[in-house]
Amino acid sequence: MKQAVDNLYEIFKSITDIDINNLNEGDILLPTGKAISPSAAAHCLLEMKRTAIFLRGIKKAIDQKLENLDRAINILYAGCGPYGTLITPLLTLYSSDEIKITFLDINQISLNAVEKLVTNLGYENFIEDYVLEDASNYKINKDYDIVISETMQACLQNEPQVSIMQNLIPQLNEHAIFIPQQITIDAYLKNPGKWNDKKQQRTGIESKILKALFSVNKTNLDTNHFKEIVQIPENLNGFIELMLHTTIIIFKDEILGVNDCSLNSPRKFYEFKERYANSIEFWYSLLPQPSIECRVLDFVEK
Numbered sequence: 001m002k003q004a005v006d007n008l009y010e011i012f013k014s015i016t017d018i019d020i021n022n023l024n025e026g027d028i029l030l031p032t033g034k035a036i037s038p039s040a041a042a043h044c045l046l047e048m049k050r051t052a053i054f055l056r057g058i059k060k061a062i063d064q065k066l067e068n069l070d071r072a073i074n075i076l077y078a079g080c081g082p083y084g085t086l087i088t089p090l091l092t093l094y095s096s097d098e099i100k101i102t103f104l105d106i107n108q109i110s111l112n113a114v115e116k117l118v119t120n121l122g123y124e125n126f127i128e129d130y131v132l133e134d135a136s137n138y139k140i141n142k143d144y145d146i147v148i149s150e151t152m153q154a155c156l157q158n159e160p161q162v163s164i165m166q167n168l169i170p171q172l173n174e175h176a177i178f179i180p181q182q183i184t185i186d187a188y189l190k191n192p193g194k195w196n197d198k199k200q201q202r203t204g205i206e207s208k209i210l211k212a213l214f215s216v217n218k219t220n221l222d223t224n225h226f227k228e229i230v231q232i233p234e235n236l237n238g239f240i241e242l243m244l245h246t247t248i249i250i251f252k253d254e255i256l257g258v259n260d261c262s263l264n265s266p267r268k269f270y271e272f273k274e275r276y277a278n279s280i281e282f283w284y285s286l287l288p289q290p291s292i293e294c295r296v297l298d299f300v301e302k
């Protein structure tokens with residue numbers, strides 16, 4: 001995987017002139033979250049497991065659609081970045097009679113780059129359109145079979161994934177596939193283990209699920225329902241950290257779980273050292289920036 005993404009990066013970089021050396025230059029701050037810079041979007045390619053599992057899932061979705069439809073399938077790629085990473089490598093496997101792609105991004109530099117890339121690689125016949133729009137309020141003018149958007153970070157923070165799903169999914173036909181199919185946030189308790197001098201690392205690290213918090217998918221898009229109260233067990237037995245895990249179902253059995261890539265990094269929300277809470281409420285807020293919020297409802301009496 002590492003070799004494959006490194007090789008792709010060299011090719012994509014040399015054609016587009018977009019590299020990963022200006023990660024923080026050119027972010028666009030939208031009311032719905034941050035659209036990361038062309039360089040940072042290019043860097044996503046190098047998250048090898050993310051790229052591999054997305055590509056596998058998207059290939060399965062395309063194959064399923066091709067099996068059931070007697071025409072070219074229409075794909076909208078919302079937030080394609082400069083390389084169109086989650087579809088470009090698959091174009092070798094299909095013909096332009098089978099798939100038609102609309103590339104959409106809010107960033108003109110990324111859109112120009114992806115156009116240069118596919119033209120240079122000789123894939124221009126696959127492309128229906130290049131659209132410079134905000135996917136969180138874009139009005140769809142075509143009956144898409146598959147929509148792809150990876151505009152997220154762990155715990156659905158900062159980037160506009162949820163707003164984009166809220167805008168695009170209700171505009172799709174009921175058989176359309178949105179990728180990723182589901183993003184789930186779960187609360188875990190973690191025992192951070194102890195530093196082991198001999199092994200020069202922490203040992204005894206363990207995690208156990210506390211409660212599923214919420215999932216966003218085709219039928220669950222209303223963030224008003226993204227809230228949950230978590231009861232903290234009386235005896236923590238060393239499981240003193242409360243972490244949130246993000247699991248992403250790309251398509252069917254192609255799933256990104258804890259620590260597979262940065263999108264699945266566990267985030268620490270609490271460390272119960274001296275006193276700990278009885279119950280904590282979690283909820284998701286879209287404004288001013290997408291993030292999971294929480295508050296202790298009641299502390300344990302000492």
Ligand SMILES: C[S@@+](CC[C@H](N)C(=O)[O-])C[C@H]1O[C@@H](n2cnc3c(N)ncnc32)[C@H](O)[C@@H]1O
Pocket residue numbers: 030032034035036037038040041042044045078079080081082084085086104105106107110133134135136150151152160164
């Ligand atoms: C995390 S990068 C992913 C790049 C590429 N799709 C990949 O997976 O490697 C997100 C991309 O989505 C774009 N983006 C973010 N929010 C957007 C929005 N609301 N509308 C359109 N594009 C957006 C950014 O400009 C960036 O190119």
